[in-house]
Amino acid sequence: MEPRENTGVPFGLVLGGGSLLNQVGRELRTTVDALLAPFDLTAQQAAVLLHASRQETSPNRLAAEVGTDTAGMTRLLDRLEAKGLLARRPHPGDRRSVVVEVTPEGRALAPRLAPVFGTASARLLSGFSEEEVLQVTGLLRRMLDNLTGRGRS
Template identity: 45%
Template sequence: MTSSSAPSAPRPGFYSAGHLPPEDSVGYLMRKVMSSIRTQADAQLSTHDLTYAQWLPLFKISLSANTTVASLARDLETDPAAMTRALDRLEAKGLVVRERSTTDRRVVQLALTPEGQAVADKVPPVLADVLNTHLSDFTHDEWQLLLRLLRRMLVNGEALRQPRSTDAD
C-alpha cells in the first residue's frame, strides 16, 4: 500500500534538550526584545498616564470600528477578566465606552471617546520611534529579512496547530 503523500523532510536540529543556552534561544531573545520594546514604549507613554495594559487596548480599539471585549481579549492574548479590569480603568478615565449589543446581550462593543481617540493617536508615533531605535543599525534589507524570517516562524508555528492528516487504507 502506498501513501498519498511523501514523507516530510527531516527537521533541522538547531536545539537539543541537552544544549539550550538562553543566549541562543530564539524564544528567549524574542521575549527580551519584546520586553525592551514594551518598557521603552511604557516610559514614553507614561507621560500620558498610561500603562502597557491601558495603551495597548486603546491602540487596538482605534484600529477597528467593530471591537468587542471578547475579541480584544483574544487579540491581546489575555483573559477576559484582566481585559475587563483594564477597560474599567480606561472607562473611568473617560477614554472608552462599552455598549451592550442590542441583538446579543452577551456581546459588549467597545468604542473610544473623543479623548480616548486623541490619546490613542499618541501611540503610533511612540511605537514607531521605539521600533526604529531597536532597528537603528539595521539596513533596509536586514529589516525586510527579519520580517520574512519572523513570518516564516509564524507559519511554521501555525502548521503545528493544524491536525495532521493520516492516510486511511
C-alpha cells in the first residue's frame, strides 16, 4: 500500500515512524494510568473530569475534547457517576440533551489530577532542551493537522 501523497521519505521509514508514535502514545497512557491509580481513575476518566470541571458541558463536547465516540463517552460518564465524581442532569433548554456537572467530590479531586499529567509530560520530555520541545510539539501538531485535514487549504 503506497502513501497517498509522495513525501519524499522512504516508505519503510514512514511506517516505522507511525509505529514509533503509536508505541510512545501507548507508553504515555500506561505511565499516566499508573500515576492515576492511587485516585482510582484512568487517564481518560481524569481528562473527562478535568474538562467537565472547567465549565458546564455536554457529553458530545466532552467526547470531542477527550477523543472518544458516543458509546465510549457514555461508559466514561457511567463510571465517573458511579464513583460520585459527576452527575448528568437534563438540559434546561433542550429536553433531548443532558448537562454534565461535577459533584463536590469531583471538584475537590480535580486540582490534584492536572499535576499528574504534568509529571507524565515531564518524564516524557526529560533531557530535551526547550528548543527541542518546541520543535517536537510543532512537528506533532503538523502531523495531527495532516491527519485531521486542518492543514489543508
